[in-house]
Amino acid sequence: MAAAVSAEEAGSILILNSNMSTEKYALAQTEFKSRLEKRSNLAEVNLGEKEIDEAGIEKIIREKNPELIYCIGSKAYMMSNKLAKEKKTVFSSAINWRRLPMGRNTYGVSNELPAGMVLMTYRYFFPGLKKIGVLYNQNYNAEWLKNAEKDAKDVGIEIIAESVKNSNRLDSALEELLPKVDVLWLISDPVVLSGPESTLNILQKSDSMKKPVFAYNEIFSSYGALLVIDADIPTMVEQASMMALDLLSNKKIAERVPSPAGSHIILNMKKVEEYGIELNKEAIGSVNKIIK
Amino acid sequence: MKIIMHFKQKMLIRFKKLCPSVPLCLRAFSFAPLCLILAFCLFAFAPLLLPLPVKAQPKHTIYFFNPETNINNFASLKIEFDTYLSKLGEYQLQPFNDRDIFEKSISGKKDGILLVSSWHYKNLKEKFPLKAVLVGVFNGKSTQKRVLSARKDTGNPGFFKGMNVASAGNKEYTMNILKEILGGQGEDALSAIQIMSVPKDIDALMAVGFGMATAALTSENSLLNLEKINPKQRQQLKQLGKSGEMFLAIVAAPADAEPENRPLLEALAKMGGAPEGESKLRMLGLEGFRALSASETEALKK
Incomplete structure (x- = not known):
């Protein structure tokens, strides 16, 4: 005999969080709740809890029978896709969403800022840094690089790229690239950043040659990156919550997975002074965190 | 005199019980040994008896709320401003990201000044007795569209x-x-x-x-x-x-507490003239502050 399924409550949302003990995921949940709590019936599940397993989540989904599931992080999305594929689903904070299976009712906000947006921000902060070096692997980032090179031209930046076939070739690629560029842009590439050692190696070699580093995650700022530009979580959640409300009202969604519309910027002033780089003073008003 | 002698004897007995090894010569000084010990104890344990030194709280605060930006840089903003302002006096910046909490916090306060958007100032002056004193400047202009x-x-x-x-x-x-x-x-x-x-x-x-x-x-x-x-x-x-045209940020003081806050207002007015101060103001999208003219003050009243 099939288990009883409760009637789908209009406007009800289940928040599936990959792990509440991850600061970014917890922030996303708090932001989402603050935007929707008054307008929707919300239930929450934290996949990071030891007591909860797949059967338990399935039971919750069956009992709550939400109209929409909001997934924070890839783990939550994969679980939702497995257990409730047909539900309206919105995700955010899922790294590289393109590798995720997409259902008919799946929507979300990308976790990665468009390269063009990042390049514009670089140009805004450091108008004098015009040759940007990129280490990449053909299999993972060839397409991304092609688009970034096009966007770079619009902002008067030249991207000089060096392909890294495997992690053993990292040192030689770095030695080849660094003398030709004003700054190194670290991108999310599993071959280039294959582990903490290779990451530290890149940052140390760049520093020894007085070449600043631009990066995409806060962690790099503590290792001496000059500028870190990441997607702004409250903005991504704002986009996700607007999308969820539109879906609940059966409105047409213009784009299935838009890019984040806001950036979170960390500027390392120690490095600005150490390298003697020209900084556009006006841009300081756009910084979220200054490292001194 | 008899009473005093009796008290001295009683204390000596107690002291002898506590310190039986005290030489007789000291006992001969009657009350003197007790006084010495007490003096030593007071000196040695004084730091435990006195309250721990407390860092002085800034006496004047800049209460800051700006609905024109969502940038969440309050931690950096506070550190940068407090570091700069503390060199000039017992001042601090207190940023807020919620309008209601901001307005509740400033209600009845006279120990500081407000740094707000001109749009919010026009609204605030209907609720609180305020006097606009300074206006923010950027690229030589005090207004924007x-x-x-x-x-x-x-x-x-x-x-x-x-x-x-x-x-x-x-x-x-x-x-x-x-x-x-x-x-x-x-x-x-x-x-x-x-x-x-x-x-x-x-x-x-x-x-x-x-x-x-x-x-x-x-x-x-x-x-x-x-x-x-x-x-x-x-x-x-x-x-x-x-x-x-809208004014850039406005600095206002409680109408009945402007003189007390004058030194802080002057410190803010001079901030744009000092390279270190200017770099902090850049975080707010400003280059400096200047005094509002009579016509600007009138315009803000509308």
Whole structure:
């Protein structure tokens, strides 16, 4: 005999969080709740809890029978896709969403800022840094690089790229690239950043040659990156919550997975002074965190 | 005299019980040994008896709230301002990100001044007795206009309805400016507009450029920045409307406590003239502050 399924409550949302003990995921949940709590019936599940397993989540989904599931992080999305594929689903904070299976009712906000947006921000902060070096692997980032090179031209930046076939070739690629560029842009590439050692190696070699580093995650700022530009979580959640409300009202969604519309910027002033780089003073008003 | 002698004897007995090894010669000094020990104890344990030294709390505060930006840089802002201001006096910056909490916090306070947007000041002066003293300056100007921009290829007769506007201002502020700009479009069009909060003006413009929003409400100056950074993207934008001139940030003091706060007001007024101070003001999108003229003060009363 099939288990009883409760009637789908209009406007009800289940928040599936990959792990509440991850600061970014917890922030996303708090932001989402603050935007929707008054307008929707919300239930929450934290996949990071030891007591909860797949059967338990399935039971919750069956009992709550939400109209929409909001997934924070890839783990939550994969679980939702497995257990409730047909539900309206919105995700955010899922790294590289393109590798995720997409259902008919799946929507979300990308976790990665468009390269063009990042390049514009670089140009805004450091108008004098015009040759940007990129280490990449053909299999993972060839397409991304092609688009970034096009966007770079619009902002008067030249991207000089060096392909890294495997992690053993990292040192030689770095030695080849660094003398030709004003700054190194670290991108999310599993071959280039294959582990903490290779990451530290890149940052140390760049520093020894007085070449600043631009990066995409806060962690790099503590290792001496000059500028870190990441997607702004409250903005991504704002986009996700607007999308969820539109879906609940059966409105047409213009784009299935838009890019984040806001950036979170960390500027390392120690490095600005150490390298003697020209900084556009006006841009300081756009910084979220200054490292001194 | 008899009573005093009796008291001395009693204390000596107690002391002998506590310190049986005290030499007799000391006992001969009658009360002297007890006084010595007590003096030693007081000296040795004084730090335990006295309250621990407490860092002095700043006496004057700059209460800061700005609905024109969503940028969450309060931790850096506070550290930078407090470091600078503490060299000039017992001053601190207290930023707020919630209007209600800000207004509750300043109610009845005389130990500081307010740093607010001119739009918010006009609202606040109806609730609290305030006197506007300084105005923020950027590029030599104390005013700005807000511009509503959209991509040139998106305009059609029903365009405003359902428009998704990216704005660095909070929703209340943004809707207020949109009403001013799009008043002629009618209530229906206004109520159907979706506002998407982004951290800063340049994000709002990029959100239009990269297709995350249909329009952006930003300062004129940020459009000039876009022109410098990415002229191609700037050329793709058209102006849908513009607000009237609005003052930049206003510094106001409680009307009955301006003299007490005068030193802090003067410190703020001089901030733009010092390179270190100017760099902190850049975090607020300002270059300095100057005194409001009589005509500007009048304009703020309207």
